Amino acid sequence: ILNVEQSPQSLHVQEGDSTNFTCSFPSSNFYALHWYRWETAKSPEALFVMTLNGDEKKKGRISATLNTKEGYSYLYIKGSQPEDSATYLCAFNSGTYKYIFGTGTRLKVLA
Amino acid sequence: GAGVSQSPRYKVAKRGQDVALRCDPISGHVSLFWYQQALGQGPEFLTYFQNEAQLDKSGLPSDRFFAERPEGSVSTLKIQRTQQEDSAVYLCASSSIYPGGEGGSAFFGQGTRLTVV
Numbered sequence: 500i501l502n503v504e505q506s507p508q509s510l511h512v513q514e515g516d517s518t519n520f521t522c523s524f525p526s527s528n529f530y531a532l533h534w535y536r537w538e539t540a541k542s543p544e545a546l547f548v549m550t551l552n553g554d555e556k557k558k559g560r561i562s563a564t565l566n567t568k569e570g571y572s573y574l575y576i577k578g579s580q581p582e583d584s585a586t587y588l589c590a591f592n593s594g595t596y597k598y599i600f601g602t603g604t605r606l607k608v609l610a
Numbered sequence: 611g612a613g614v615s616q617s618p619r620y621k622v623a624k625r626g627q628d629v630a631l632r633c634d635p636i637s638g639h640v641s642l643f644w645y646q647q648a649l650g651q652g653p654e655f656l657t658y659f660q661n662e663a664q665l666d667k668s669g670l671p672s673d674r675f676f677a678e679r680p681e682g683s684v685s686t687l688k689i690q691r692t693q694q695e696d697s698a699v700y701l702c703a704s705s706s707i708y709p710g711g712e713g714g715s716a717f718f719g720q721g722t723r724l725t726v727v
Contacts, residue, residue, distance in 0.1 A: 542721075602652045
């Protein structure tokens, strides 16, 4: 059974703080790791697709790193803003069409 | 539309009632998926279509669940004789290619929140 875990489950940060959270996934049969941001009442929005060990991707104030050998990815948000409040989901893909999702990290940025 | 559209957004069903959830994928997208997200859990795979062919229905929880995509575009997820444990958010996603690697992220709809009372 493939298990994808995210931590923390939820966190509150003050506006301007930087934060990060973790996605752990199986280190075998790795093909891709996807990060999604899911704001309330909206569709999950794709942030990053990561495929190479050591990869680092950036989109504005958000960046992500990937370690496929040890099976983890970090998502960083620099200078959090209230509009960053959302659930951040990671999804592991082993080369099939299925995504194995984590349970998400719920971020609340306090103004 | 520009994105994946799902309807209804919310559905309250009495236990035992049949429901039908609709998904309009992005035009031209070959692949279509249904996922179920129970409270406090991550989305879990239900079924996969490539055009009109249902290639994988291994995630459907029981024979009360049925999905179709007869013309390779719009898809319907039907749940017969709903039970309380069917209460969840049902997400539909589509992608233009076999999803997974670079450029292969699936696009999701907003979901349908089903509550069975």
